[in-house]
Amino acid sequence: MCETDHLDSSGYSRRDLLGLLGMAGAGLAVAPVLTSDPALAAASDLALDPKTMPSDLVNYEAPTNLAVDSQAKDAAVSWIDRQADRIAGLNDRIWEYAEPSLAEWNSSWAEAQFLAANGFTIEWGAGGMPTAFVATFSHGTGKPVIGFSGEYDALPGLSQEKGNPKHNPLVYHHDPYAPTYGFGHGCGHCALGAAAAGAAAATAAAMKARDLDGTIKFFGSTAEEQLVGKSVAVKAGVYRGLDAFVDWHPASGNSTSWSSGNAMYSVAFHFLGTDGHGGSPLETRSTQDAVTAMAMLTEFLRESDLAHTARMHHAIRQAGQAPNVFPTLSSIWYYAREGSPARSKILMDKIIRCAEAAALATGTRMEHRIMGGVWNKLGNKRGAELMYANMTQIGAPTFSEADQRFGKALQRSNGSAETGFSSTISELRPPAPVFMGGGSTDVADISWQVPTISMGTAHQPGGTKNHSWHHTATAAANSGHVAMMAAAKYLAATTVDLLTQPTILAEMKEEFDRRTSKIKWKSMLPDDYQLPLYEPPKWFLERTGQSWPPRGVKWPPRRIVSTETAPDLGPDLPPSNLPPLE
Template identity: 75%
Template sequence: MPPLHRRCHVCETDHIEARGLSRRDLLGLLGGAGAALAAGPALLADPAAAAASDLALDPRSAPSSSGDYEAPAGLALDSKAKDAALSFLDRQSGRILGLNDRIWEYAEPSMKEWNSALAEATYLESQGFKITWGTAGMPTAFVATFSQGTGSPVIGFSGEYDALPGVSQEKGNPEHNPLVYDDDPYAPTYGYGHGCGHNSLGAAAAGAAAAVAAAMRRQRLDGTLKFFGSAGEEQLVGKSVAVRAGAYDGLDAFVDWHPGSSNSTSWGSSNAMYSTTFHFHGTDGHGGSPLGARSTQDAVEAMAMLTEYLRESSMAPSARMHHAVRATGVQPNVYPTLSSIWFYAREASPERAKVLMDKITRCAEAAALATGTRMETKLQGAVWNKLGNKRGTELMHANMVQIGAPSFSAADQRFGRALQRANGAPEDGFPEEIADLRPPSPVFTGGGSTDVADISWQVPTIQMGTAHEPPGTFNHSWHRTACGAASPGHVATMAAARYLAGTVVDLLTQPAVVREMREEFEQRRSQVEWRSLLPSDYRIPLYQPPAWFLERTGQAWPPTAEGVEWPPRRLVQTVPRDDLGPSVPPENQPVPQLE
């Protein structure tokens, strides 16, 4: 079967076909639990994982296996409003792709998306949306609103625009050629790039929101559109903070997309995740005189080693654990006083992710004990597993089929095959079909994470992806960056805008579907009490904006919002040199006799 698109942190669950096992047979395997009712919602030991499975729905109406499922026909309706929205996208494609390319060129880090956020908001403002900056205290987050008539229903769009470190690449080049290259003779580095396609994600969603607003004006449709410009998705910060602040309250449906390697949609889940940095405090010193030093570099290396021992017996198939050393020694003869290592712990539910992060934390404590350093932690972010919506996904898939798959030129396909060749993958180019809609496997085997997941527990949420990169290449890589402002990325971006716009027009004009989505959402949530994973003392990882950005957006600094601490607490040395015991006398001095 065709592969699903991959999301950045992100990602919908894989469609894994359980051969020879029915849905009933696998009922007890979900999340390692084994209790369920013959009818009604499944009651499992892990309610969050169960809610994201079709086992949470009425098993009498659920297919017994993926082979029994057939996507319903007739959900996507032809209408003058949909025609108006799609025609708008045809006329506006130059502006939308110009926005796409501009954000690709900015390639700004998470929580520092000054130019990118402003470009997206400025486009929406030109299309009649009202902009409110600084959502939940995050300067580069905003909400753009368009409303007409009764203002109901209220549909949300998702916009992102942050880039990734180390994946800079020339557009349209299938051979590695970073645009930004720091030629440090000791440690060359590559610059930031859109290796997750957020330039396209935000541009397509903004174009779709503008297209639906134009159709609403033309056909006098009631409703409200809310476009959420989200900061720091790559660090899984922006949406979870905004959800906690109530930014997404009052929505009837939420639509999202992500660049991928296929044209597909799913109502599967994702991994919950905890993101934590571990700071080790030690002593400074000279590499030629190391005695008594408490090495923080030793501490991060020891922690990385200890966590590897978790993989054999402490990690389920759905678990993922990975890290990056963010700061440590930069010269062999200088001991670093402070070293930091950053860990992600992903699992099928918040409870399971917390258990895994607790084990990682114990490894940090052991490393600090062994090296005589002092360790402290900082929670950077935490998100739930995603709650899919079958009915909404069926509507999205119907629109994808109705509108049709993207068509790539011969030059696009040559470029795609060259990228695949560079990555050692089969050279079959970009897919030009809509993947069949299949139910997710009842056994969740893990994957990426997304802060859209926190939204999905507040409002029925639909996600899809388009072939923005060829299969066999990887997300978060220079291959994706190469596609983002090139012709294939443009094709995928405009296809995504059409799918989003068509689906939202149907949501505005088919109240029965919105009602069915809400009923499914409430049924999935019936056994779960959602609460933010961010504790009351959580501090948002903020950077001070440049003065010109504050002036352009009308914001003051620092913001008055929960989780804002400015200036942030400084980490300074508080650890003395290690005690080696009594000094050993020089060789020419008599050794004291022991009694």
């Protein structure tokens, strides 16, 4: 569980760092930290060639001549304009399906069908996951090979009526004791997948029209919200053979970067005890108490055991359903995020010790299972510069007055400044010299296999949160369509440059090789990792030509059942000889 041998023993030497920095003072300050954590070092600008490393973080100016006008690029962008209704329609269908991670039956099928209709061949079950697929289009020599990322999973509790700036869940489950909301695309993956599919199809159309050599591979990825899909597929070798990878994510601004993110472990904890009655709680091993105790203990870690880069959070997935029934099984799920795999493991080890202490204190039995593990992201400066050049060449999304009124109304409902949707391209800046932590993504594991470019567009107004009903409201509204189409154009234009400018692609690869020369990637998932799968409906297996269970998957999975006995309270007390109270 939570292996430690995912890092190569070799690291950056003090001489390496001094040479990269070009100044001894700075090298002395950072060398002890970075030599002990090669994953952090590789993701920092210290790993760049001194000739290309920004010498001035404040006055850095991004190159403006990387994006080349070409007939192929015009063909791709104009294809997106002509097919805008189909791309938006794909987005809206996936938004309406709002399917959870690992069960995106309709959403993955819709995305694959869109690509198949545009000349791609489809292979289902990538990495042993039923809703993951690889779509391929090849022309001419088939080289270079560029990868696209598609996602389509929704989030629990974020259902919301589209285009409504006031909270109004589209799906509301009535329960007088505990009402809940349905799933919703509060992270915009409906747009992420649709824009990427549109860009991939547009690039394929341009390759045919202008006779460009190359291969486009589109990776339909399941369960990004649970940080499962891509890390599993990378471990299985699904992403091998790529020359570059382009990616985007809905955001509150229009920008690109070569910055990093946090590595993360995801672990589910199950406590098993005995049942009991709320009116007679003696001789009960309370699993609900165990979950509560664990949550309390991990909160104590925040005061003195979490670095500024760390993030730790949990969700109680199963506990008591009625005050007078003690559950025999309760579950709590944790994420531990840190700046590198090694640091993430240290944090998760502390969380596991809290779980062990909670089980000991409550007399329950604890099991834990790794659900996911992803690396910190490896940026690519040259790739970000190419993306930025194309973003500025194409221009920022153009939102209508009605779009901006909607955005400001969303911000008002959130208590944020009413600035509307961003209509500018944020200036490309080098990453902060001191990493401060942040989010995690399973795209990170891909970034250690192939040079990866990422960007975002203003899919939600500034000040509103990702993973919120505010984002669900924009994802199928006109403003969401505008941001999504801009993203599709940025992706397609950048990919055409990768196909037609071998020098830039070679520079990206050279940077990637330099960053990874002192470290060997190894999956954070253990060798005995079990996929957290759901059984697909029969119609999905028939349509996609898959059988169940996938090879290597045991089905049905092992049941987690309590076999605990009541605790010993000691010998019975002798009867009292005291006179009764008057």
